[in-house]
Amino acid sequence: MNLSLEITGLTKAYTDSDFVLDDVSFSIPNGTIMGFVGENGAGKTTTIKSILNTVHIDSGTIRIFGRVMTDIDTAIREDIGVVLDTANFSAVLTPGKLAKVMCGIYKQWDQEFYLKLTAKFGLPMDRKIKEFSRGMTMKLAIAAALSHHPRLLILDEATSGLDPVTREEILEVFLEFVEDERHSILMSSHITSDLEKIADYITFIHQGKNILTAKKDELIYDYGVARCKSDQFKIIAEGDRLAYRVKEHQTDVLVIDKKGFEQKYGRITVDQVSIEEILLLLVKGGK
Ligand SMILES: Nc1ncnc2c1ncn2[C@@H]1O[C@H](COP(=O)(O)OP(=O)(O)OP(=O)(O)O)[C@@H](O)[C@H]1O
Secondary structure (H helix, E strand, O other), rough: HHHEEEEEEEEEEEOOOEEEEEEEEEEEOOOOEEEEEEEEEOHHHHHHHHHOOOOOOOOOEEEEOOOEEOOOOOHHHHHHHHEEOOOOOOOOOOOHHHHHHHHHOOOOOOOOHHHHHHHOOOOOOOOOOOHHHHHHHHHHHHHHHHHHOOOOOEEEEOOOOHHHHHHHHHHHHHHHHHHOOEEHHHHOOOHHHHHHHHOOOOEEEEEEEEEEEEEHHHHHHEEEEEEEEEEHHHHHOOOEEEEEEOOOOOOEEEEEOHHHHHHOOOOOEEOOOOOOOHHHHHOOOEO
């Protein structure tokens, strides 16, 4: 399997904070979308900055298209499209002028494609970015990131604060992007329903640690949440549960193999589980 991104044992501490990104490993196969979820401060942006080589890492290896990126490696940068939640374009630029700047930075800049995307997103070419709404600014950032034809798109909260209609438009563009088997996406998001729609894999990060990476379809169709009364909870073997959360009238138990669990513990109801509920059980629950 060809990997666009391979992170092994990534560790990074900040000098003036207690936070540590601790031995994080995951990889993204070509042609796939990796959703990256975790609570505020879990370490998603720090991981992304480490990938982009904008912070110094303490240990571990990050391979992009099989190569470790160095400070002077501009060739790999051409192949990475980046959209951060704070798209910091100069506010006095217009989309038209931004294209001229981008054209000077990226050899692969494709003006025709940029015009096509900005038209699709309904962006005015001659209006200053400072007059743009958040949705317009994010659409512009996405159009700019895609128009130098990257192979890997890295998105840090790129759809946060956007309405469902705009988000759907943007998600469609991401899906079109990964139709090309050489392309892939790392997408951090708090909007887990967006990831449910488009991601192939999900990585859950909590307090700087990768707590789970799994195929989205397995999470949705094979994982489940057993709703147990206290006597039912007591009979569940530790090895059959990934996490559990005690609530007022029941205990929710995260199970990996819904069907197997149902066969073994016939009388306990097991519901399908959402990415959001998995995150809550893993982060707030016991083991
Ligand atoms: N430059 C820095 N110096 C010191 N600590 C930092 C720095 N940048 C981030 N941190 C700390 O590292 C931790 C992880 O932050 P990070 O931005 O990676 O989290 P995140 O998962 O992206 O959060 P969010 O969902 O809120 O964007 C936080 O506790 C944050 O305060």
